[in-house]
Amino acid sequence: MTPIRHYEQSRLLMGTLVSIEVVGPGSETKRRDAAACAFETIGFVEAACSRFDESSALRTLCRHPGEWLQVPDVLFEAIRVALEMSELTHGVFDPTVGAALVRHGFTRHYLTGEETGGAQTPEGASYRDIALDEATRSVYLAKPLLLDLGAVAKGLAIDLAAAALEGWEGFAINAGGDVYVHGIDRTGQAWQVSIQDPASKEGVIASVQGGNMAVCTSGSYERRSPLNPAVHHLLRASTSQPVTDLVSCTVIGPLAMLADVVSTAAYLLGTERALEFVDDAELAALCVDEALAVTMNESMRGYLH
Numbered sequence: 001m002t003p004i005r006h007y008e009q010s011r012l013l014m015g016t017l018v019s020i021e022v023v024g025p026g027s028e029t030k031r032r033d034a035a036a037c038a039f040e041t042i043g044f045v046e047a048a049c050s051r052f053d054e055s056s057a058l059r060t061l062c063r064h065p066g067e068w069l070q071v072p073d074v075l076f077e078a079i080r081v082a083l084e085m086s087e088l089t090h091g092v093f094d095p096t097v098g099a100a101l102v103r104h105g106f107t108r109h110y111l112t113g114e115e116t117g118g119a120q121t122p123e124g125a126s127y128r129d130i131a132l133d134e135a136t137r138s139v140y141l142a143k144p145l146l147l148d149l150g151a152v153a154k155g156l157a158i159d160l161a162a163a164a165l166e167g168w169e170g171f172a173i174n175a176g177g178d179v180y181v182h183g184i185d186r187t188g189q190a191w192q193v194s195i196q197d198p199a200s201k202e203g204v205i206a207s208v209q210g211g212n213m214a215v216c217t218s219g220s221y222e223r224r225s226p227l228n229p230a231v232h233h234l235l236r237a238s239t240s241q242p243v244t245d246l247v248s249c250t251v252i253g254p255l256a257m258l259a260d261v262v263s264t265a266a267y268l269l270g271t272e273r274a275l276e277f278v279d280d281a282e283l284a285a286l287c288v289d290e291a292l293a294v295t296m297n298e299s300m301r302g303y304l305h
Contacts, residue, residue, distance in 0.1 A: 004169065006186040007031035013042050014154045015052070016176025020161070023170035023186050034168065038161035042175070045157035048075045049149045051098055052108075058147055062098075062121070065141040068133065074160070076137045078152045079130065085152075085261050086127035089277075093265040094237030096130070098146030099123045101235065105227035121146040123240065150233075154178055155216060155260030162256070170211070173256075178216040180256045192305055198247040198288050205294060206250075206286060209305035214256035218267040219248035219288075236268055245271045245290055252284040252303055259283065271295075 007028060008021040020038050022031040048071075050056040057075045071079075082095040099121040101107075107115050125145035132139055158173050158180045165171045170183035172191060181191035193215045197203030208215060220234060220242065235242055249267040253259035262281050266274040271289050275297050278285035284299035 003186045004184070004188055005031070007035055009035050009039075011039050013039065014046050014157055014175055015150070016154075018042060018173070018175045020165075020174075021172045021186070022165060022168055023184060024168040031168075034165055034171075038164045038171075038173065041161045041164045042157040045074050045078075045153055045160060048072045049078050049153035049156075051101075051146065051148050051150070058149065061139055061141065062144075062146055065144045068136075068138045068140045070136055070138045073137060074153075074156060075149075076132070076139065078149045078156055079139060079147070080132060081156075081257060081261060082147075082149060082152050083127055083130060083132070085265050089265050089269060091126060091128075091238060092236060092268045093151070093261075094127045095147050095149055095152070096125045096127055096145045097235050097237040097240075098148035099125070100237065100240035101148055101233065102146065103240070104233075104235070106233055108226075126237065151218070151264035152257060152261050155214070155255070155257035158214070158256035158260075177219075177222070178214070178256060178260055180214045181211055183211050195250050195286060196248075199292055205288065207305045208252065208300075208303040210252075210303055213252055213254065213303075214259040215250065215252050216256060216259035216263045217248055217250040218260075218263040220244075220246070234264065234267055243268055243270055246274065246287055247290055247292070248288045249274055250286045251278055252300065253281075 004023050006023045010017055010019040020035045022034050048057040057072050061069050085093045125143050129142040154175055161173050162180050172181045179193050185191050190209050190211050192207055192209050194204040195206045197205040246267055249263050251259045251263035266277050269277050274287050279297050286296040286300050288294055
């Protein structure tokens, strides 16, 4: 079969390597421009929601506790979704975990390597210290805190980038293991997405197939504290400690933001509650525990290739 025309490019964004492939007829310039527009969209979300950029709208908000502050729509939406997940998990998932991440040494900007601020932010805040005003798109922080929206903003950025690519026969967006695929791949077939084996960087523990789906994985094997390699970045806000009974949780859903935040919440809930939580959300999930045993819900079986 003759490959369909396609264009692929990668850039460093959102704290990871983001790859975009555009599939369909037309000139190379059109495919390249479409990918560039999608990258710009992701960069726009990062500029609003980054914890590591002192000039981001998120960091500006965190410098104004005790005040109502109008924020960009993308930041407001990311905070709104994070608070909804906090309510659903009774605070197991909590976007105010930023101060704890700083204390554990997760402070370096992925591009510049520079140390970010926030070390002086006290811990002890929770999602209950955040209020939203839908009418004015404003946010109120009741006390000093540091937001971390890594479990929401990347998925939101992928979804907005996907909207920018609407109309192409196929496209794939891969942001460091959070993937959205649409339509067909360069061979004219449904996309195949590999789920990484946590024990092997090059290994694959499962492969799923489909189109118009997001496949997002939360895991402990990619990011470790420079202060203590035993500590990974997925912390329970209530204890400021990492979850240790799971090593990864992959969720498939119609939107990347949904799959991303649900995979993180399920991971934080641990082995006993993860799959039940994803079932309640009517999504598909595959979990790997510390013994590298794989469990999945019935919905996931339909995607396996």
